[in-house]
Amino acid sequence: MALAIARKDALAELRGRHATVSTLFFAAIVLLLFGFALGPDSARLAAAAPGLLWLAIVFAGILAVSRLHLLETDDEALEQLALYPVARRAIYAGKALGGLAVMLVLGLLVLGAVGVLFAVDIGGALLPLLLTVILGAIGIAAVGTFYAGVTVRLRAREVMLPLLMLPVLAPLLLGAVKATTAALTGDPFGELASWLQLLVAFDVIMVAAGAATYGYLLED
Amino acid sequence: MKTRILGFVAAAAIAAMAIVSLFVVPADLNQGDAQRVMYPHVASAWLGYLSFGVTAVAGILWVWKRDLRFDAVALAGAEIGVMFTAFAIWGGMMWGRPVWGVFWQWEDPRLTTTALLLALYVGYLLFRRLTDDPARRATRAAIVGIVAAVDIPIVHFSVEWWRGLHQGATIGSPSRMLNPAAPMVFVGTLLGMLAAFTLAWVYLMIRRYQLARVQMAREEAVRLERLAAARAVAPRASTPAPRTPESTEAAR
Numbered sequence: 001m002a003l004a005i006a007r008k009d010a011l012a013e014l015r016g017r018h019a020t021v022s023t024l025f026f027a028a029i030v031l032l033l034f035g036f037a038l039g040p041d042s043a044r045l046a047a048a049a050p051g052l053l054w055l056a057i058v059f060a061g062i063l064a065v066s067r068l069h070l071l072e073t074d075d076e077a078l079e080q081l082a083l084y085p086v087a088r089r090a091i092y093a094g095k096a097l098g099g100l101a102v103m104l105v106l107g108l109l110v111l112g113a114v115g116v117l118f119a120v121d122i123g124g125a126l127l128p129l130l131l132t133v134i135l136g137a138i139g140i141a142a143v144g145t146f147y148a149g150v151t152v153r154l155r156a157r158e159v160m161l162p163l164l165m166l167p168v169l170a171p172l173l174l175g176a177v178k179a180t181t182a183a184l185t186g187d188p189f190g191e192l193a194s195w196l197q198l199l200v201a202f203d204v205i206m207v208a209a210g211a212a213t214y215g216y217l218l219e220d
Numbered sequence: 221m222k223t224r225i226l227g228f229v230a231a232a233a234i235a236a237m238a239i240v241s242l243f244v245v246p247a248d249l250n251q252g253d254a255q256r257v258m259y260p261h262v263a264s265a266w267l268g269y270l271s272f273g274v275t276a277v278a279g280i281l282w283v284w285k286r287d288l289r290f291d292a293v294a295l296a297g298a299e300i301g302v303m304f305t306a307f308a309i310w311g312g313m314m315w316g317r318p319v320w321g322v323f324w325q326w327e328d329p330r331l332t333t334t335a336l337l338l339a340l341y342v343g344y345l346l347f348r349r350l351t352d353d354p355a356r357r358a359t360r361a362a363i364v365g366i367v368a369a370v371d372i373p374i375v376h377f378s379v380e381w382w383r384g385l386h387q388g389a390t391i392g393s394p395s396r397m398l399n400p401a402a403p404m405v406f407v408g409t410l411l412g413m414l415a416a417f418t419l420a421w422v423y424l425m426i427r428r429y430q431l432a433r434v435q436m437a438r439e440e441a442v443r444l445e446r447l448a449a450a451r452a453v454a455p456r457a458s459t460p461a462p463r464t465p466e467s468t469e470a471a472r
Contacts, residue, residue: 146367150360150363150364154347154350155350160343160347163343163347164343164364166339168367168368171374171379174378175378178382194381198381202378205370206370213367216362217359217360217363
């Protein structure tokens with residue numbers, strides 16, 4: 001069931017491409033504006049690149065997860081979904097997997113864009129960078145799906161979603177930026193593994209919390 | 221009446237402890253008078269944490285027992301927690317300026333953690349205001365409150381690490397002021413201040429809870445009034461099955 005929901009979201013996304021195209025474009029603009037805000041000194045931009053990378057991914061991720069839930073508000077689709085005789089956790093897992101697919105595409109493309117725009121050598125540390133992006137994407141999808149579900153039926157959802165989501169994502173941002181920095185600088189202090197562990201712990205806890213509580217949202 | 225007496229006692233205790241901490245206890249050798257900020261600062265930070273714990277527990281109890289009184293407790297905890305936490309941050313900044321030389325110190329994990337904590341619960345309070353139906357609001361708020369509480373340890377841990385892997389010790393962090401070698405007179409004053417603040421906290425929690433219950437009763441009254449008005453407009457249509465608030469609640 002979870003896979004069916006994820007497949008449905010992925011299919012709708014492939015046909016319409018509302019979430020990916022607009023959020024990618026948004027991420028690109030964010031990167032460009034960061035360049036204006038901190039540039040044009042290229043050494044300084046390269047030093048700030050890990051932070052900029054993750055801020056762009058997080059900001060664009062907010063848009064992506066909210067789009068995926070807005071799909072369900074048309075024709076009361078979410079209510080229909082809640083009526084299916086399956087575990088509520090499966091619905092959460094399905095929505096989160098759909099979000100994860102979008103976040104992975106987004107994360108990888110933004111990573112590439114950062115490499116090009118800020119002259120960062122990504123190829124030198126591809127594996128740890130990919131791992132960081134995957135772990136970060138899981139965390140953002142898990143937290144984002146939960147909060148998008150919480151706010152989707154509110155009038156002020158556009159404001160409330162980032163307001164609730166960003167403070168919770170703070171540890172992820174911190175760990176991901178640190179892991180990216182460590183990967184790019186060749187990990188001189190041997191701290192990369194610790195930061196990746198932090199990301200894994202964050203992902204596990206947030207997926208569990210989201211799966212455990214999401215059902216109550218559909219009930220009310 | 222008893223609550224009112226408690227309020228007076230709490231106010232008197234805080235006034236007494238203010239005098240003790242400002243004039244009776246000697247100033248710190250290194251930090252001078254600025255260190256006196258520590259007493260209310262630490263007390264309010266502790267109570268802020270306690271309040272958010274109360275909110276999380278009350279949220280779980282609401283989901284479990286479906287009693288709106290728990291939601292009133294959760295609201296009281298969040299609101300009073302935000303107040304105490306904001307006060308703790310403000311006090312810390314007033315202390316940080318003369319001692320550290322800056323209002324804000326990114327190296328201090330407690331400061332950054334507490335700031336995120338404040339953001340989490342201000343978001344919680346704003347979120348609460350957006351749902352009109354009491355039961356729905358309670359459920360949604362409970363979920364958001366529980367996830368926020370789950371996030372707190374991760375935030376604390378990650379920020380602690382962030383600083384730890386980054387740079388050496390922080391000068392004058394609260395843990396160093398509370399070390400076992402601290403003179404008993406300082407520790408005693410801090411405990412006295414904590415007791416006085418806790419009395420005030422209990423008083424405020426009771427009052428905020430009572431207020432929340434009154435607000436809920438009013439919401440319910442307004443709802444019944446609207447229902448009656450709707451019935452008065454179309455008396456024939458609704459006579460076969462008069463809808464009580466219970467049945468509308470159950471139908472949902």
